[in-house]
Structure formats: structure tokens, C-alpha cells
Amino acid sequence: MNTQSWLGRLLYGATHFEDNEEYLAFQFRFLCVLMSAGAVATLVFVLAAATGDNPMDPTHLRMMSVFSVLVLALWAWLRGHKHRFKAAAWLYLALCMVEFSSALVHVSADELRVLWFFLNIPGAYLLLGSRVGLTVTALTVVGLGLGNAHLARPYSPNAMMTAMVVLVYLGLFFHAYSSRSVSYFKRMRHSNERLATLASRDPLTQLLNARAYYQWCDHWLLGAARSGASCTVLFVDLDHFKRINDERGHAAGDEVLKAVATTLSEALRRSDVLGRIGGEEFSIFLPDTEPQQGAEVAEKLRQAIEQLSLSFDGRALRVTASVGVAGAQAGRSSMSAIQQQADQAMYLAKAGGRNRVSMLPLDASLSPT
Numbered sequence: 211m212n213t214q215s216w217l218g219r220l221l222y223g224a225t226h227f228e229d230n231e232e233y234l235a236f237q238f239r240f241l242c243v244l245m246s247a248g249a250v251a252t253l254v255f256v257l258a259a260a261t262g263d264n265p266m267d268p269t270h271l272r273m274m275s276v277f278s279v280l281v282l283a284l285w286a287w288l289r290g291h292k293h294r295f296k297a298a299a300w301l302y303l304a305l306c307m308v309e310f311s312s313a314l315v316h317v318s319a320d321e322l323r324v325l326w327f328f329l330n331i332p333g334a335y336l337l338l339g340s341r342v343g344l345t346v347t348a349l350t351v352v353g354l355g356l357g358n359a360h361l362a363r364p365y366s367p368n369a370m371m372t373a374m375v376v377l378v379y380l381g382l383f384f385h386a387y388s389s390r391s392v393s394y395f396k397r398m399r400h401s402n403e404r405l406a407t408l409a410s411r412d413p414l415t416q417l418l419n420a421r422a423y424y425q426w427c428d429h430w431l432l433g434a435a436r437s438g439a440s441c442t443v444l445f446v447d448l449d450h451f452k453r454i455n456d457e458r459g460h461a462a463g464d465e466v467l468k469a470v471a472t473t474l475s476e477a478l479r480r481s482d483v484l485g486r487i488g489g490e491e492f493s494i495f496l497p498d499t500e501p502q503q504g505a506e507v508a509e510k511l512r513q514a515i516e517q518l519s520l521s522f523d524g525r526a527l528r529v530t531a532s533v534g535v536a537g538a539q540a541g542r543s544s545m546s547a548i549q550q551q552a553d554q555a556m557y558l559a560k561a562g563g564r565n566r567v568s569m570l571p572l573d574a575s576l577s578p579t
């Protein structure tokens with residue numbers, strides 16, 4: 211979506227659109243093309259008038275020159291800046307209205323000049339939405355209806371009627387089209403967001419699933435490789451979880467997993483990342499954190515889990531966790547190597563009696579049983 215040809219770069223500038231900005235990307239590019247084409251076409255008219263091939267009213271000629279310069283400037287201002295799109299679209303619409311009105315008033319010899327207004331209708335709908343499109347259609351019909359009698363060479367009632375019917379038809383046609391296409395894009399964006407959530411979240415706890423979690427960690431490690439920043443991974447594995455399932459039922463086990471996920475999320479900083487990477491296994495990535503600090507966080511989490519007061523079917527449930535801590539420097543280790551180290555540390559904690567925190571290479575158990 212963001213790979214651009216040389217023509218694209220020339221017309222739109224270097225503009226990055228997110229996956230959920232597909233419709234904005236279309237509108238932005240459409241406006242850039244409209245403005246560049248509009249400015250060039252107007253310059254051709256101006257040049258033809260200057261060489262005497264297309265004699266034109268001097269007031270309108272001046273108007274066209276100003277129009278083409280302003281549109282070129284507006285296009286240059288918009289290129290590469292998607293957040294300027296709305297303002298540029300409004301300004302372009304206003305410039306077109308002035309330009310077409312000038313042609314209507316000053317170029318009486320051109321019987322077809324009313325056609326310029328027809329261009330505004332699709333442009334307004336596609337760039338600024340159906341409400342603006344409808345307003346522009348209504349203003350054009352009313353303006354032409356009231357202004358015709360005051361023109362130096364007014365259109366015949368028949369010609370005016372034809373122009374108005376076609377304008378109204380065009381307005382209705384684009385109203386239906388733009389409302390449909392916008393709602394279609396919105397639904398598509400919503401579905402894409404839902405799909406992205408389904409693909410990256412664990413359905414039980416709503417935490418990142420293993421794939422999304424590791425993807426995030428790999429991305430961080432890659433980004434921090436140059437600076438060699440420290441990070442710590444905590445591997446949290448619930449103790450004797452099978453027993454909870456066997457003795458209290460699978461539903462009780464699910465409740466425990468949800469409660470632990472909430473407890474961990476609440477205890478962590480916003481910059482930390484938490485994923486459910488297996489049945490009763492959670493992994494936590496602490497960016498810019500030395501192992502010793504990470505071990506303190508691990509101990510805090512272990513205590514929070516131990517202190518959880520849970521009950522299922524009216525009976526209390528107790529849960530504890532063993533936590534393995536592994537520290538690393540970005541650029542020196544891969545995520546799978548760090549996770550493996552955290553895994554081994556967690557097994558040390560299990561072997562040491564569970565409900566504790568361990569760290570490699572020396573067993574750095576922080577909590578006595």
C-alpha cells in the first residue's frame with residue numbers, strides 16, 4: 211500500500227498511510243491528481259489565450275492565472291501531508307466555485323461553460339462526503355436558477371431546465387454511491403480490525419497470543435539492536451494448575467487464568483508487554499530493564515498472584531506461580547534464546563519448590579518458600 215512509483219512520489223509526495231486509512235489514501239490521491247490536472251489544464255487555457263488561439267475575456271484570464279497558481283501552491287502544500295487533506299479539499303472546492311462562477315459570468319461566448327459546475331458534484335461527494343456533496347448540489351442548482359437572468363447572455367429556460375435536471379440526477383447518483391462506498395469502507399475497516407484482534411489475541415484472557423507477543427519482542431529487539439539497550443523477560447508458569455482443573459473443573463481453571471491475566475496486566479507498566487504463550491504460561495517483556503530490576507518486578511508479580519483471593523462455586527481457590535527471569539542486551543540475543551533462558555530459570559524455580567523467582571546463570575531465588 212505504501213510502495214510508490216516515481217509518478218506517485220511526484221503527485222502525492224512521500225505519504226505513509228496505515229492499513230486502516232485506505233479510504234483516506236484514496237481521497238488524498240484523488241485530490242492530488244485533481245489539483246495537478248486542474249492547474250495544468252487551466253495553464254493550457256491561459257497559454258492558448260496568450261498565443262491568441264483561444265481569445266478570452268481579460269478578467270477571466272486573470273482569474274484563471276490566479277486560479278492555476280493558487281491550485282499549484284495548494285497542491286505543493288498538500289503533497290506528503292495527509293493531515294492537511296481536509297483543509298486542502300475545502301480550499302480547492304472554494305477555488306473551483308469562484309473559477310466556474312467567473313467563467314459563467316465572463317465567458318458568455320462559451321455556451322457549454324455551465325458544464326464546469328458538473329465537475330464539482332462528484333468531487334465534493336468523494337472528497338468531503340455526502341452531506342457536503344448534497345449541499346454543493348443544492349447551492350449550484352439554486353445559484354444557477356437565480357443567477358441565470360442576470361448573465362450577459364442568459365441560458366434559455368429549456369437549457370437551464372436540462373442543466374438543473376442533470377445536476378440533480380448527478381447529485382442523487384453520487385449521493386447513493388458515496389454513502390454506500392463510505393459505509394462499505396467502514397465495515398471493511400471494522401472487519402479488518404476484528405480479524406487483527408482475533409489473530410493476535412488469546413480469546414480467553416484477551417492478552418497477546420504467542421505469535422503476536424514474540425513478533426512484538428522481535429521487533430523491539432531489532433529496533434534496539436544499535437543502542438544495545440537492556441531488556442528482561444519474565445516467564446510466569448502457574449503451579450500445579452492441572453490439579454485445579456482436575457479437582458475444581460476446567461471452568462474454574464479458566465477463571466484462574468483470567469484473574470491471573472488481569473492481575474499481571476494491572477501490575478505492569480504500560481510499556482511492558484504481556485502475552486499468554488501456553489496453557490498456564492505467561493511471558494512478560496520488560497524493555498529497557500536490567501535483570502536485577504526485572505527480578506524485583508517478577509517478585510512483585512509472584513506476590514500479587516499468591517495474594518489473589520479467588521473463589522469458584524462458593525469455595526476458595528489458591529494459586530501460585532513460578533517465575534523465571536532472563537536478562538539480555540538487544541543485538542546480542544534473539545528472542546527465542548532469551549525465552550529459552552527464562553524457561554530454564556523457571557524450571558529452576560519449579561525444582562526449588564515452586565512459588566518463587568529464579569534467575570540464570572546463578573540461581574537468584576528472591577523468595578524463600
Ligand SMILES: Nc1nc2c(ncn2[C@@H]2O[C@H](COP(=O)(O)OP(=O)(O)OP(=O)(O)O)[C@@H](O)[C@H]2O)c(=O)[nH]1
Nearest residue numbers: 447448449450451452453455460461463464489490
Ligand atoms: N482451564 C484451562 N486449563 C488449561 C488451559 N490450557 C491448558 N490448561 C491445562 O493446564 C494444565 C497444565 O498442566 P502441567 O503442564 O502439568 O503443569 P502444572 O499442573 O501447572 O504443573 P507445574 O507447572 O509443574 O507446577 C493442563 O492440565 C492443561 O490441560 C486452558 O485454557 N484452560
